[in-house]
Amino acid sequence: MTREIKVYNTMSRQKEVFSPLEPGKVGIYVCGVTPYNDPHIGNARPFVTWDVIRRFFAKCGYAVRYIQNFTDVDDKIIRTANERGVTWKDVADQYIDAYFRVMDELNVRRADVYPRVSETIPEIIEMVQGLVDKGFAYELEGDVYYSVESFATYGKLSGRNLDDMMAGARVEVDERKKNPMDFALWKSAKPGEPYWESPWGKGRPGWHIECSTMSLKYLGKTFDFHGGGSDLIFPHHENEIAQSQAYCGGTDCFARYWVHNGFITIHGDKMSKSENNFFTVAEILEKYPGEVVRFFILQTHYRSPLDFSDERLKDAQAGLARLAKAKENLDALSAKNGDADTAAVLAESAEKAREAFFDAMADDFNTALAISHLFAVAKDVNVYYNEVVNHGQAFDAKNFARVRAAFDDMAEIVGILEKSAAKSDEDAEIDALVEERLAARKAKNWARADEIRDSLKARGIVLEDSATGTRWKRA
RNA sequence: GGCGACAUAGCCAAGUGGUAAGGCCGAGGACUGCAAAUCCUUUAUCCCCAGUUCGACUCUGGGUGUCGCCUCCA
Numbered sequence: 001m002t003r004e005i006k007v008y009n010t011m012s013r014q015k016e017v018f019s020p021l022e023p024g025k026v027g028i029y030v031c032g033v034t035p036y037n038d039p040h041i042g043n044a045r046p047f048v049t050w051d052v053i054r055r056f057f058a059k060c061g062y063a064v065r066y067i068q069n070f071t072d073v074d075d076k077i078i079r080t081a082n083e084r085g086v087t088w089k090d091v092a093d094q095y096i097d098a099y100f101r102v103m104d105e106l107n108v109r110r111a112d113v114y115p116r117v118s119e120t121i122p123e124i125i126e127m128v129q130g131l132v133d134k135g136f137a138y139e140l141e142g143d144v145y146y147s148v149e150s151f152a153t154y155g156k157l158s159g160r161n162l163d164d165m166m167a168g169a170r171v172e173v174d175e176r177k178k179n180p181m182d183f184a185l186w187k188s189a190k191p192g193e194p195y196w197e198s199p200w201g202k203g204r205p206g207w208h209i210e211c212s213t214m215s216l217k218y219l220g221k222t223f224d225f226h227g228g229g230s231d232l233i234f235p236h237h238e239n240e241i242a243q244s245q246a247y248c249g250g251t252d253c254f255a256r257y258w259v260h261n262g263f264i265t266i267h268g269d270k271m272s273k274s275e276n277n278f279f280t281v282a283e284i285l286e287k288y289p290g291e292v293v294r295f296f297i298l299q300t301h302y303r304s305p306l307d308f309s310d311e312r313l314k315d316a317q318a319g320l321a322r323l324a325k326a327k328e329n330l331d332a333l334s335a336k337n338g339d340a341d342t343a344a345v346l347a348e349s350a351e352k353a354r355e356a357f358f359d360a361m362a363d364d365f366n367t368a369l370a371i372s373h374l375f376a377v378a379k380d381v382n383v384y385y386n387e388v389v390n391h392g393q394a395f396d397a398k399n400f401a402r403v404r405a406a407f408d409d410m411a412e413i414v415g416i417l418e419k420s421a422a423k424s425d426e427d428a429e430i431d432a433l434v435e436e437r438l439a440a441r442k443a444k445n446w447a448r449a450d451e452i453r454d455s456l457k458a459r460g461i462v463l464e465d466s467a468t469g470t471r472w473k474r475a
Numbered sequence: 476g477g478c479g480a481c482a483u484a485g486c487c488a489a490g491u492g493g494u495a496a497g498g499c500c501g502a503g504g505a506c507u508g509c510a511a512a513u514c515c516u517u518u519a520u521c522c523c524c525a526g527u528u529c530g531a532c533u534c535u536g537g538g539u540g541u542c543g544c545c546u547c548c549a
Binding site for chain 2: 030031039042045046047074075076158159160164228230231232235236261270273275300303305307315316318329360368369371373375376382383385390453464465466471473
């Protein structure tokens with residue numbers, strides 16, 4: 001907890017030293033998804049990123065409170081529901097389930113709370129009413145709009161001012177609004193739309209307001225981090241700031257650090273639902289394990305664009321396989337006994353690597369650099385494994401435990417190599433074949449040994465011989 | 476048009492005013508019955524021009540290129 005953590009704050013456009021609102025605690029609000037279709041890989045990036053950030057904070061000793069919303073009342077959800085002849089709730093529930101299924105595969109830990117718009121209506125109405133009362137919002141025939149001109153610092157986060165936005169921009173002109181940039185806090189219900197009773201009649205919340213209300217409800221007037229994709233900077237986060245600070249009555253309240261991740265692109269162009277150039281996480285998971293996808297995302301700094309392709313995923317898979325191999329070796333060695341003093345240097349360099357890993361994470365969550373230190377430990381482990389297992393060097397259990405602790409700390413933050421494989425019937429059969437081959441090799445019956453190896457290979461099983469036995473894995 | 480980001484080896488990707496992490500792929504070698512895995516060795520002067528500096532990939536200015544936000548969007 002004493003480690004200095006630096007964070008790039010979108011608000012100041014520079015790295016700042018993180019100083020928690022309350023010592024030892026971190027409050028995080030990340031904009032979640034609008035559940036109207038299956039999450040694509042671009043949607044997944046912020047959640048994987050924040051999953052690592054929160055794991056890091058936890059490892060540094062902070063008590064983390066992580067809130068992530070579902071915007072389950074929305075035009076697109078309603079439209080989808082009407083097209084399918086089901087309720088908006090059916091649609092939202094379906095895609096919230098899909099979201100969780102996919103995030104579980106990516107090994108993303110659950111948030112502390114997943115508030116939904118539909119469950120936060122009273123608080124939203126209260127906030128909208130408060131904004132009307134304070135003169136920041138006005139009603140128009142059942143709609144309530146936020147008056148951007150009433151908020152002096154509007155545009156601060158995204159670095160724009162109202163004049164710039166007006167010039168050249170062809171915003172839909174609604175003559176009733178005081179300013180074309182005014183946005184809806186509350187929308188009156190049209191036929192066929194879900195609605196809630198309010199002081200302005202039947203209606204539902206506009207976009208933006210839910211995040212202001214939910215963060216206030218679950219994290220308080222002021223909290224540490226607010227995150228999401230860069231495309232949310234404007235207008236979403238800009239509007240949240242306007243709402244929250246107007247409501248709370250001070251420009252020092254609301255989020256203290258704004259953290260925005262870059263986009264996932266495809267052939268260099270932003271992946272987006274509206275461009276229809278996206279891959280859903282689910283379809284990628286048909287070809288690659290979740291941790292490969294996760295690793296792929298984390299090998300690039302979160303603020304950089306990340307180009308998606310099958311080739312990159314394959315690269316990530318190959319790299320992760322090396323770490324997995326080291327983990328296997330780590331496990332195999334950890335099961336051994338031995339009191340020789342052969343791993344002291346190794347332990348020291350592993351702990352040094354862990355320190356470097358934490359330093360990298362503390363510098364604006366540089367997962368790409370951090371992971372390189374994990375590779376360094378992996379290499380050392382593999383070397384030591386060869387010495388002990390294949391060259392008969394005496395084992396040093398005490399110091400090796402330190403290596404393991406360092407490696408596990410790092411892997412846990414990255415969130416990889418955590419699954420433990422359960423033995424299936426097929427596994428047992430393969431074990432038996434491997435045993436038979438081992439016997440054949442002892443008898444120098446190379447023909448039979450190779451026959452078994454080839455037949456397994458045809459099934460996608462690769463064998464690895466060593467001085468002390470044979471291991472196998474699925475390719 | 477307004478605002479902003481980025482440009483590093485075959486591919487991906489960190490990075491610091493003082494002579495460029497890591498991963499993937501490729502090549503050579505060790506090990507192996509042969510393989511596989513592993514290990515060792517090996518692959519860049521950082522888009523272009525000008526400037527600041529003892530010294531810049533890293534700072535400043537200009538140029539070129541790519542991308543993003545300004546409308547729903549992670």
